[in-house]
Amino acid sequence: MADKAAPDATRRSQRSHRAILDAAIGLVGEVGYPKLTIEAIAARAGVGKQTIYRWWPSKAAVLLDAFVALGERAAREAGGAEAYEIPDTGDLEADLKMVVRATVDELNSPEYDAPSRALAAETVINAELGAEFVRRVLEPQLQLYVKRLRAAQDAGLVDPAIDPRIALELIVGPLAHRWLLRTLPLTHEYGDAVVEMVLRGITVR
Amino acid sequence: MADKAAPDATRRSQRSHRAILDAAIGLVGEVGYPKLTIEAIAARAGVGKQTIYRWWPSKAAVLLDAFVALGERAAREAGGAEAYEIPDTGDLEADLKMVVRATVDELNSPEYDAPSRALAAETVINAELGAEFVRRVLEPQLQLYVKRLRAAQDAGLVDPAIDPRIALELIVGPLAHRWLLRTLPLTHEYGDAVVEMVLRGITVR
Numbered sequence: 001m002a003d004k005a006a007p008d009a010t011r012r013s014q015r016s017h018r019a020i021l022d023a024a025i026g027l028v029g030e031v032g033y034p035k036l037t038i039e040a041i042a043a044r045a046g047v048g049k050q051t052i053y054r055w056w057p058s059k060a061a062v063l064l065d066a067f068v069a070l071g072e073r074a075a076r077e078a079g080g081a082e083a084y085e086i087p088d089t090g091d092l093e094a095d096l097k098m099v100v101r102a103t104v105d106e107l108n109s110p111e112y113d114a115p116s117r118a119l120a121a122e123t124v125i126n127a128e129l130g131a132e133f134v135r136r137v138l139e140p141q142l143q144l145y146v147k148r149l150r151a152a153q154d155a156g157l158v159d160p161a162i163d164p165r166i167a168l169e170l171i172v173g174p175l176a177h178r179w180l181l182r183t184l185p186l187t188h189e190y191g192d193a194v195v196e197m198v199l200r201g202i203t204v205r
Numbered sequence: 206m207a208d209k210a211a212p213d214a215t216r217r218s219q220r221s222h223r224a225i226l227d228a229a230i231g232l233v234g235e236v237g238y239p240k241l242t243i244e245a246i247a248a249r250a251g252v253g254k255q256t257i258y259r260w261w262p263s264k265a266a267v268l269l270d271a272f273v274a275l276g277e278r279a280a281r282e283a284g285g286a287e288a289y290e291i292p293d294t295g296d297l298e299a300d301l302k303m304v305v306r307a308t309v310d311e312l313n314s315p316e317y318d319a320p321s322r323a324l325a326a327e328t329v330i331n332a333e334l335g336a337e338f339v340r341r342v343l344e345p346q347l348q349l350y351v352k353r354l355r356a357a358q359d360a361g362l363v364d365p366a367i368d369p370r371i372a373l374e375l376i377v378g379p380l381a382h383r384w385l386l387r388t389l390p391l392t393h394e395y396g397d398a399v400v401e402m403v404l405r406g407i408t409v410r
Contacts, residue, residue, distance in 0.1 A: 032330065117329050117330050118330060120329050120385075120386075121326040121327070121329040121330045122326070123385075123386060124322050124325050124326040124329065124385050124386075125237065125322050125323060125326045127387065130386065130387050131387065133386075134386060134387065134388050138386060138388065139388065142388070162402070163398065165389075166379075166395070166398050166399065166402065167402060169378075169379040169382055169383070169388075169399070170375050170378070170379055170399065170402060170403065172382065173374075173375070173378030173379035173380075173381065173382035173383075174371075174374040174375055174378035174379075175378075176378065176381070176382050176385075176386075177374055177377065177378035177381050177382065178374070178378075180325075180328075180329050180381075180385065181325075181328060181329075181335065181338075181339060181343060181381075182332065182335050182336065182339065183339050183343065183344065183347070183374075184370075190371070193368065193371050194371065194374070194375065197367070197371065197372060197375060197403075197406050197407065198375065198402075198406060199406075200405070200406035200407070201402050201403060201404075201405035201406025201407070202402065202405070202406070205410070
């Protein structure tokens with residue numbers, strides 16, 4: 001109907017879109033995934049249900065888009081960069097520590113904690129949602145590590161026999177383990193120690 | 206009342222105890238933690254509610270005991286050993302690969318998968334249950350790695366500057382990450398690759 005939207009309508013659209021994603025993130029942290037509804041998201045965002053269904057087929061789809069947007073925002077805030085990637089200053093240890101510290105800060109931030117735990121809890125028991133979460137949210141973030149580690153291999157710093165897709169899990173796995181299971185505090189010092197231990201194992205001697 | 210239990214009563218007691226733990230594991234995998242009730246556990250175990258309350262104060266307490274028992278059983282089946290520990294054959298890589306492969310098999314087994322996911326999902330969002338899970342179930346298992354890595358340090362194989370409590374997380378973190386989030390298949394080959402990469406980083410050169 002509104003294929004050629006006027007500038008005002010476009011701005012309204014963008015505001016609604018953002019309000020819906022924010023509402024989804026806020027609500028899932030408060031009520032958990034099983035009790036999240038399109039109705040409640042619409043009410044909090046101040047839009048009609050049909051506005052949401054025009055853009056997304058399900059609450060899972062809204063929520064995953066909301067987490068993609070949250071991740072992109074966190075990356076921009078952490079790096080200040082336009083591009084969504086791990087910087088390459090030539091110093092692999094410094095670059096990895098920077099991104100790991102930013103991840104630690106994000107995981108420890110109150111606005112991220114409750115929504116992310118609600119989503120993680122559901123992905124653990126809901127294989128279909130879990131697969132979509134991995135495909136749309138998690139794997140693209142993990143591929144940033146693959147890219148940075150490959151660049152370090154090209155630069156002759158990391159052993160070419162190392163599989164970057166496995167090496168990155170030695171970094172993000174321990175962070176996720178501490179965060180999800182709350183075994184011990186998730187701190188910058190811990191992140192630094194993990195990066196140092198992994199690099200001892202994968203760098204060229 | 207039955208402080209001096211007759212042998213028959215003791216055997217009945219042991220059977221009931223085991224039946225309650227088995228019922229708790231089976232049920233939580235079917236209905237999830239929020240819908241697990243003492244009533245349903247009692248009904249499936251063929252005992253009265255009061256029998257459960259005589260031994261445990263809450264469903265969380267029953268369930269955590271059930272997971273402790275499950276872990277001990279899995280360890281006995283994997284190692285065939287009386288003692289619940291990581292073997293020390295003098296070959297650290299072989300010992301770690303053995304325990305990691307057993308863990309991979311346990312995580313991939315159907316009888317373990319659903320109950321463990323139900324518990325894991327709840328611990329992610331329920332900090333109180335999570336803390337009890339870590340204290341009673343997870344940390345004792347992690348300390349087995351600490352003990353084995355310390356022995357390797359004493360034997361001069363692992364760098365004494367390495368913190369074993371962090372090094373073990375580079376092994377179990379990636380396994381948990383793949384299992385919880387189902388990013389990629391959790392296989393023996395993956396477990397071996399993780400152990401090899403970690404050992405490259407922590408052994409004396």
